[in-house]
Amino acid sequence: MVAAHVAADVASRRPAALFVAAVGIVLAFTLVIPAEAHALYVYLDPGHGGPYSNANANGLREKTVNLQIALELRSQLQARGHRVGMTRTADRAVGPGDRPTWNFDDLTQTWAFAADGTTRYSGGVPRDDLQARVNRANVAGADLFVSIHNNGSVSRTSRGTETYASGKDQLGMELKTLVHREVVRSTGLRDRGTGTIDFYVLRWSNMPAILVEGAFISNPSDAAFLRTAAGRRAIARGIARGIDAWLATDPYKPVFPRMAGADRYGTAVSVSQQGWPAGADNVIVAGGEAYAEVLCAAPLARKLSAPLLLTDGAALPQSTADELRRLEASSVVVLGGADALSEVVRSQI
Structure with a gap:
């Protein structure tokens, strides 16, 4: 979550x-073209980590499940010939390696670095932790950014999978639809649909970006699914197949009005x-x-x-x-x- x-x-x-x-x-x-038409540099972001576990229920910690899915997804993407980077590969917070990047603000027509420092928290997570995640992808020059999370709710009946992208990111919007479709097909989880919202890591990434909420740790049925390697593998497989489907649309082709x-x-x-x-x-x-x-x-x-x-x-x-x-x-x-x-x-x- x-x-x-x-x-x-x-x-x-x-x-x-x-x-x-x-x-x-x-x-x-303006046309953005990756280095190779169908071999991407994908940056994976397993949400949370270290002291910031976030959703914990049914014997599961979200930070751990996020990382397990991301590591499996890395293997599947590498098998397809993609280069893969990760914001973390162990149980640690992302923050000490924060490197500043500059972003262009369309509203003010200025370049600005978005970092709020470590003193301001939201939901228990310092915002510069999120900034560090997108910094790493931005500095690396990645082609795609995929943030992996799992949900939680005070209601144990809430369940299913959902995928988000920023409305300002047209390629991300197209990617989220295809990834979400494939995750639902691969897992059989309840389809909660897709969302359009400016989550921090979606807003400040300089490449098409999506955020996947795999399932609800707080729901007994979803938690049982996430507890199995087969379930986590199915989520990773759905994301990888969604990226396959997105690439099949030739998303980087020039589009002229x-x-x-x-x-x-x-x-x-x-x-x-x-x-x-x-x-x-x-x-x-x-x-x-x-x-x-x-x-x-x-x-x-x-x-x-x-x-x-x-x-x-x-x-x-x-x-x-x-x-x-x-x-x-x-x-x-x-x-x-x-x-x-x-x-x-x-x-x-």
Whole structure:
């Protein structure tokens, strides 16, 4: 149990292809790729340890069961060719080896190190213990982070397995669904579903991360299952098979958004709407038939953080006119001379 968790649709014609090339200069895509496509560096985190056992019931200590499952999972992953690291391999707390890493905060747009020190506790566990766990995975440059726990409750009837990921971690969200499915299949434990929450180790890990709650130590039936090597092996097997299923989806393939309109003018509007939903201070308008002007506009659009709209040389398309009104820009840069854009178009802008 966790304590302290807190497209552009491109026509075959050359003009549209050139337009997409121009947009490609403006838009940036981020792709994370592991060193090898299907051989990962997986970091396992057996929860708790040392003086922090957490859930204890029915003759079981959670910290011990967590480690037993993690060691079995390590063997199964290594047999598949994966490299495996662990936050602990013995009954000890994780903390003395805490190494700082820096994390980017999207909300404040700043880099910050998240460590609360040893004086603040939550659920009996110092938060820097949790920070040390993610530090080790982050510094190691792991591809996946799997935190292994088992549950406990004041109610002896609570039972089953559940899996969590952070809602800010799309790859982790996909991984948790597949791992959870395979754990249920492998163990026959009650399916308690998956959860979306920013547990500490999920929030501060720099790679796709999940947290698995194997079963309830406080439930007699689940405890009997966890007491057997076969039961613990079944949980590990389910996690390993879930990672197999996740890899089979080719999760690191590049994903590009598709933005399209009825024509090249509509496609430019679609890009503008996606990139500037709240409007823009600056807008660039270029002739849709003037290929050179469109290409020249791309660096300026980047510099001004401005959408690039297209127009016919003789008349302003209605879709472009509507988008100009929506953007409410204070500055409109018209690119091209009279041979590219007529005075009629300039007056309509």
